[in-house]
Amino acid sequence: MSTRGTSPNLALNEVVAHRRAAGERLVHLGFGESRLPAFGPLVDRLVAGAHRNAYGPVAGSPGVRAAAAGYFGRRRMPTEADQVVVAPGSKPLLMALHHVIPGDVLLPRPAWNTYAPQARLAGKKAIGVPIPRECGGVPEPSALRASIAEARARGRDPRMVVLTLPDNPTGTLAPPAIVREICAIAEEEDLLIVSDEIYRDVVHDPATPVLSPAEVAPERTVVTSGLSKSLALGGWRIGVARFPAGPAGARLRAAVVAVASEIWSTLAGPMQEVAEYAFGEPPELLEHLAASARLHGAVAREVHRIVVSAGARCRPPTGAFYVYPDLEPLRETLRAVGVTDAPSLTEHLLDAYGIVVLAGHHLGDEPGALRFKAATSMLYGETTEEQWLALAAEDPVNLPHVRKVLDVVEDGFRKLCSS
Ligand SMILES: Cc1ncc(COP(=O)(O)O)c(C=O)c1O
Incomplete structure (x- = not known):
């Protein structure tokens, strides 16, 4: 029997669930899921198709x-x-x-x-x-x-x-x-x-x-x-x-x-x-898609701002809901806290700051590079009410429930990069 491992992002989900169940507060940016509720007319079609x-x-x-x-x-x-x-x-x-x-x-x-x-x-x-x-x-x-x-x-x-x-x-x-x-x-x-x-x-x-x-x-x-x-x-x-x-x-x-x-x-x-x-x-669906894309863009750009101001290199996001920072400019600073590669970087982010991201080597990148993926679509809220609010907001990154988690991310990266 071949013993290939579970897909790393799904495995990471299980680690997060486990640690949360043990009482840890984590910001999970390690899974590429759009955290938005199902649009009402889609639910209607699902019921009609039963x-x-x-x-x-x-x-x-x-x-x-x-x-x-x-x-x-x-x-x-x-x-x-x-x-x-x-x-x-x-x-x-x-x-x-x-x-x-x-x-x-x-x-x-x-x-x-x-x-x-x-x-x-x-x-x-x-x-x-x-x-x-x-x-x-x-x-x-x-x-x-x-x-x-x-x-x-x-x-x-x-x-x-x-x-x-x-x-x-x-x-x-x-x-x-x-x-x-x-x-x-x-x-x-x-x-x-x-x-x-x-x-x-x-x-x-x-x-x-x-x-x-x-x-x-x-x-x-x-x-x-x-x-x-x-x-x-x-x-x-x-x-x-x-x-x-x-x-x-x-x-x-x-x-x-x-x-x-x-x-x-x-x-x-x-x-x-x-x-x-x-x-x-239909028009109502196109409107919903446009609002979703706006939200994904606003939050991805904000996380990009956070990592770049902490000293990372990062391509500006223009689509999907990810950023892929490179902390190479901070290699010497990070070495002091035992961070020398993608696995130690993501482990340190999790253990020291409760921030969960996916290490670049899981995506085929060089393990020695200080790169990781952060899924920014996980920041819209825990409840469907919060997520609908984020979708409707003019300025979603300054909604209190979104800002609160962004602040944890900003604080974590600032500390990591000046450690
Ligand atoms: C680039 C890419 N392709 C395909 C998929 C899989 O999507 P599906 O839910 O259609 O299987 C994903 C999901 O993470 C993805 O990121």
């Missing part, structure tokens, strides 16, 4: 697939319903892609902590490529070329590159010029692009240009997305994949549907009801 108790088609019913096709179409990716597969989360769709696409996988380094273990579960090698200075979610183009050449020289066979637009863990969005460069490399090197766009509707400023590789290299891009992040529905498990048009895309989709048919059968009927409504994007 009667949908039959299995239904593996790829999803025609209605939900047509709605998802419309969603992609409104984002400059013209889509037919038969290019779409819905599933219980995008995680299983990504895993199915790893199963059906041969060869090894190129990943940005750092990247979301699930891509590399999924690749390994499918018997592949995950090849981490450093990210550019200005953003994460994509490999730095010249490093990508070098990594492909080096991997091939070692007898590896990279065939797929995963991009995260916007990115977890850096909370940034790759600009169109870099996306185009990656697409050009994918064409030259014959790579399939998997574009994970689960944070696409969590771009903080609606004026920010978003370019999907599916617009540039449509015949070689699979887009995955879902409702876990933008609509805070992680526990409802609704994911979607869009496959390229044409025969090669249809073959790839059929292979993923075959895996789906043997593992999860279909997305739960009531969730298809929810997804059909959500992908239809």
Whole structure:
């Protein structure tokens, strides 16, 4: 039996629950969940869908697939319903892609902590490529070329590159010029692009240009997305994949549907009801999405301000709900308190200041680097009342219940960095 560990973010959740049960007060920024309540009309659709108790088609019913096709179409990716597969989360769709696409996988380094273990579960090698200075979610183009050449020289066979637009863990969005460069490399090197766009509707400023590789290299891009992040529905498990048009895309989709048919059968009927409504994007839902993105942006920028004023380097967040600080400028100061790498840094933050973050090495980063991910979406409040208040606030970071936790974070970082 293989004894692979639990995903590090889920394991961290258990540590937090344990220590909280023992009476510790912790600020948990170690889990990538949007702490917002379910939007009322989504709950109504879930209830209305309760009667949908039959299995239904593996790829999803025609209605939900047509709605998802419309969603992609409104984002400059013209889509037919038969290019779409819905599933219980995008995680299983990504895993199915790893199963059906041969060869090894190129990943940005750092990247979301699930891509590399999924690749390994499918018997592949995950090849981490450093990210550019200005953003994460994509490999730095010249490093990508070098990594492909080096991997091939070692007898590896990279065939797929995963991009995260916007990115977890850096909370940034790759600009169109870099996306185009990656697409050009994918064409030259014959790579399939998997574009994970689960944070696409969590771009903080609606004026920010978003370019999907599916617009540039449509015949070689699979887009995955879902409702876990933008609509805070992680526990409802609704994911979607869009496959390229044409025969090669249809073959790839059929292979993923075959895996789906043997593992999860279909997305739960009531969730298809929810997804059909959500992908239809009625005005009230768009308003809710816009308010959520504003809140995510305001709090992420505030945490960015806090870590930068404590002396960290950190890319300014523009999407999703994360910051990825680098405490390298403070290495000497931190050595004095026994902090020399990512594991000792995150342990010290937890033990000395009750701040929980995810160490960078869990995301493929160098263990010796003083980097970590903080999920800023955990700061909106403990109760649904507090979370609704945060969503409605003009200036959410100065709401008393939000400020109180931000003050703990600010105090902790100030002390850590002047220790
Ligand atoms: C980049 C990224 N992709 C995919 C997922 C998985 O989402 P889902 O809930 O659709 O499985 C996550 C969740 O943390 C994520 O951060």
